[in-house]
Amino acid sequence: MRKDAVHNRERLLRAARSLFADRGLDVPLEEIARTAGVSIGTLYNRFPTRQALVDAVFEDRMAVVARLAEEALTADDAWDGFVAFLTGVCELQAADLGYNDVAVRGAAAGDPAGGYSLMRRIVDRAHASGQLRADVTLEDMAFVTWGIAATVRATFRVAPGAWRRHLALTLDGLRASAASDSRPLPVPPLTPEQTAVLMPECG
Amino acid sequence: MRKDAVHNRERLLRAARSLFADRGLDVPLEEIARTAGVSIGTLYNRFPTRQALVDAVFEDRMAVVARLAEEALTADDAWDGFVAFLTGVCELQAADLGYNDVAVRGAAAGDPAGGYSLMRRIVDRAHASGQLRADVTLEDMAFVTWGIAATVRATFRVAPGAWRRHLALTLDGLRASAASDSRPLPVPPLTPEQTAVLMPECG
DNA sequence: CCGCAACCTGAGAGGCGCCTCACCTTCGTT
DNA sequence: AACGAAGGTGAGGCGCCTCTCAGGTTGCGG
Structure with missing residues (x-):
């Protein structure tokens, strides 16, 4: 995996961790991407499904x-x-x-x-x-x-x-x-x- | 209230009662209307908000x-x-x-x-x-x-x-x-x- | 430094549910 | 019977979210 990809993955995980933590599992994916400072497409590149993201976070x-x-x-x-x-x-x-x-x-x-x-x-x-x-x-x-x-x-x-x-x-x-x-x-x-x-x- | 209005109100309540009962409060209003055999507009005529319908049902x-x-x-x-x-x-x-x-x-x-x-x-x-x-x-x-x-x-x-x-x-x-x-x-x-x-x- | 594969981007299609409104139908009264 | 008011209708606008993809960018091995 390329370096920037790793970096973005981490930013996404950080954002998801924080949003999930105080809003629950149903936060819009767009908001997670935005919070991570990354496009929605990138989120889908790293985590093809919401479940994949949830799995990684927890x-x-x-x-x-x-x-x-x-x-x-x-x-x-x-x-x-x-x-x-x-x-x-x-x-x-x-x-x-x-x-x-x-x-x-x-x-x-x-x-x-x-x-x-x-x-x-x-x-x-x-x-x-x-x-x-x-x-x-x-x-x-x-x-x-x-x-x-x-x-x-x-x-x-x-x-x-x-x-x-x-x-x-x-x-x-x-x-x-x-x-x-x-x-x-x-x-x-x-x-x-x-x-x-x-x-x-x-x- | 006109006779047909009363009738529709009852059909709506019956449908809502049944759908709420086995799917919970978040059933789409369109589905309630359809089940009642009535248009979505009629549902809104009788019950201006979801809350009004819930109140009436319960x-x-x-x-x-x-x-x-x-x-x-x-x-x-x-x-x-x-x-x-x-x-x-x-x-x-x-x-x-x-x-x-x-x-x-x-x-x-x-x-x-x-x-x-x-x-x-x-x-x-x-x-x-x-x-x-x-x-x-x-x-x-x-x-x-x-x-x-x-x-x-x-x-x-x-x-x-x-x-x-x-x-x-x-x-x-x-x-x-x-x-x-x-x-x-x-x-x-x-x-x-x-x-x-x-x-x-x-x- | 080249070149390619990996990556990022964001507009947009599509689905879903809410709600409105202009137009038509029916009731019920006179 | 006729008419006005109450009521019914459903297409369509809107907002929200998911997911894709064509095109541009960047890391990295050679």
Whole structure:
């Protein structure tokens, strides 16, 4: 790749990163090109589809999630690790409306299987320690993502940080102790197949 | 209003109701007109703005919510009433992607103050009975709406009913008993002013 | 320094949805 | 029956966004 092409690619990524971050994934491509100081044609030269651009911008995130997951697994307490992991992921969402969108629509690139299997281990460990309620499954984590994503989107400008309260309440519902006063969960969890459809990056 | 005008208005409402219900609030107006067997001009004659159409379509819902709230207040058990109310509202959301959107963006017509003050009484009663955790406020109910709405939207075609599981987990986090194992909530609730901005219909 | 391949550019075609308005039809009243 | 007002119609203008391509420019190996 020629030097100027590399340069433009970087300018485009910088512009996209910033616009995605505070406006979400639906920013007009023209605006990204303009912000990068480059023509729309160049954008299409470097990134033939919007998806390609999104993938490039959020390429690093999957690795970050994987790192969060590994850290979570080394935590002394299984529940603390579980909480730290979910908090970390939600912080990523709250820091970047674009990533927030990525988390909701399954629209990521990078290493899918890696993060997912780590996450299974986090859940298994929290189950084993008896702190995560037994009737909750890995697939239920999607509810957390969707829920927090919705709160992030709604409160991003008006009350950033409000999602932490939502997350805290959600986590309290996932504790083993929360299940004891409660009836059995009303419907079965999403099947892995359904989850694969709804969150393709977790296939 | 002339007879044919009334007739067309009804056809438009029927079409809008049905399209909103399974595609959400962003259906093209042209498609609504076509479905109603009427020209786009007629649609604009009856409903000068999209908002006017949305208001007309969901006019009844506020009354339904008010009825749910009243029933909830007559329940023998305060917590059961609280649960029944939230479940009822969520059922409305799950039954109609359009109403689901209405619930998220504050985009309703009808009687605003009425439903909101009833809801406050439901929350107060559940607090008074000691079953709803004390550190939760009326404003936190927005998290429930946003969260369930997100799950409804994600699973509407693939796993309708999955929201019931999400709701059950959420409710378990709102029980008084859920607070005892937990740290204090990390951030203050939304202020009434913030809520008014984020959910205008609850002003 | 040459020359070519890679690259950049931006006008413009095309699609989509919103909304208007000049013209025609129909209702309902007298 | 006749007429005026209310209503219906849909082509077309507008704005927004996506995507392409013919023509001009530039990096870079030889």
